Amino acid sequence: AQKITQTQPGMFVQEKEAVTLDxxxxxxxxxxxxxxxxxxxxxxxxxxxxxxxxxxxxxxEGRYSLNFQKARKSANLVISASQLGDxxxxxxxxxxxxxxxxxxxxxxxxxTKLSVKP
Amino acid sequence: xxxxxxxxSWVICKSGTSVKIECRSLDFQATTMFWYRQFPxxxxxxxxxxxxxxKATYEQGVEKDKFLINHASLxxxxxxxxxxxxxxxxxxxxxxxxxTGNSGANVLTFGAGSRLTVL
Numbered sequence: 059a060q061k062i063t064q065t066q067p068g069m070f071v072q073e074k075e076a077v078t079l080d081x082x083x084x085x086x087x088x089x090x091x092x093x094x095x096x097x098x099x100x101x102x103x104x105x106x107x108x109x110x111x112x113x114x115x116x117x118x119e120g121r122y123s124l125n126f127q128k129a130r131k132s133a134n135l136v137i138s139a140s141q142l143g144d145x146x147x148x149x150x151x152x153x154x155x156x157x158x159x160x161x162x163x164x165x166x167x168x169x170t171k172l173s174v175k176p
Numbered sequence: 177x178x179x180x181x182x183x184x185s186w187v188i189c190k191s192g193t194s195v196k197i198e199c200r201s202l203d204f205q206a207t208t209m210f211w212y213r214q215f216p217x218x219x220x221x222x223x224x225x226x227x228x229x230x231k232a233t234y235e236q237g238v239e240k241d242k243f244l245i246n247h248a249s250l251x252x253x254x255x256x257x258x259x260x261x262x263x264x265x266x267x268x269x270x271x272x273x274x275x276t277g278n279s280g281a282n283v284l285t286f287g288a289g290s291r292l293t294v295l
Contacts, residue, residue, distance in 0.1 A: 093283070101267060103220075103286035149219065162273075163210045164284055166219045 060084065062150050062167035069172050071140045078125070079135040079170045081150030087111075090154045092133040093164060094124065097147040106148075109133055137172075145174045178204045178274040182287025189260055190295055197255045197290045199270035206272035209253035210284065211245060214267040223268075226253045260294045267291050 063082045071077035083092065094106040109117045109124045117124045125134040137144055148171075151164040179202040189195050199209060207228045212220040224240075226232040226247035234240045242264075244256040257264055269289040273282035 095286075101269070101289040101291070103269065103271070103284075103289075105283050105285070108283060163222050163225060165222075168219045 060167075061165045062152055064150055064167035064170050066170045067168075069170055071137075071144075071172065071174055073142060073174055073176050074139055076136060076138045077140055077172065079137070079148050079150075079172065081133045081135065081167060083131050083133060083150075083152050085131075085152065085154050087154045090152055092124070092126070093151040093153070094122070094133075094135045095149045095151060095166075096144075097149060097169070099146070103149075107135070140174045142174050142176060145172060147171050178202070178272075178285050180206070180270060180272055180285050180287040182270055182290055184290055185288055186291040186293075188293045188295065191261050192259055194256055194258045195260055195292060197257075197268055197270075197292075199253050199255075199272075199287050201251045201272050204272075204274060205250035206253070207250060208273060209247060210271045210273075211243075211253075211255050212269050212271065214269060214289075216267075220269065223255075257292065260292070262294045265292055265294045 061084050090111045092109045096104045107117050107119045107122045107124050109126045116126050121138045123136045147169045149169045150167040153162055153164050181200045183198050209226045211223045213223050214220045222235050223238045224232045224234045224245050226245045228247045228250050232245035247253040267289050271284040271286040274285045275282050
């Protein structure tokens, strides 16, 4: 079974509008961390936002927010006021671990390609 | 902020030759480095974990004799693709955990990646 599921291969959004990228995860651990990365066409992986499984509040970083619904095992990324430069691949990732998901490698979803239209 | 410098950014080589990819941590020490591989339009798959001063741990299905990983110092990890073949053509990207201070999580900071094409 997939650990991280991103069901949207591609998404379009109008410039200045908000967009939600879906991510669901599967783990039996109580402690884990959820991450979102952006990968432009250049290939670099850019960290966007992190949510710990014990964090009670949804994480926010500027125009990025993470809609964390623990019972549903979902960690959707919301990008507000989309910009043309937001066009990229977006990967949801998870780290499991007895140490609260603070160490170790990440397991990535298949990604969502976001295209921002002018 | 913490930067991982990865070189070369792209390389083209003939089948049968070996290619070395270097990842250096700038301004921080990386006791651990993760090496990922990404095929076109696919996700990142972990190949191996390197730890400074010890042998790398390879994921199931990754040939350790083909993908040689060396982590000789706290700032340098290398991946050597030996006797490369066209099926090894891929995007290789390294990453090191860096603390963010946010809930104690270590964020993976990635190098810019190396695009390997084997002819």
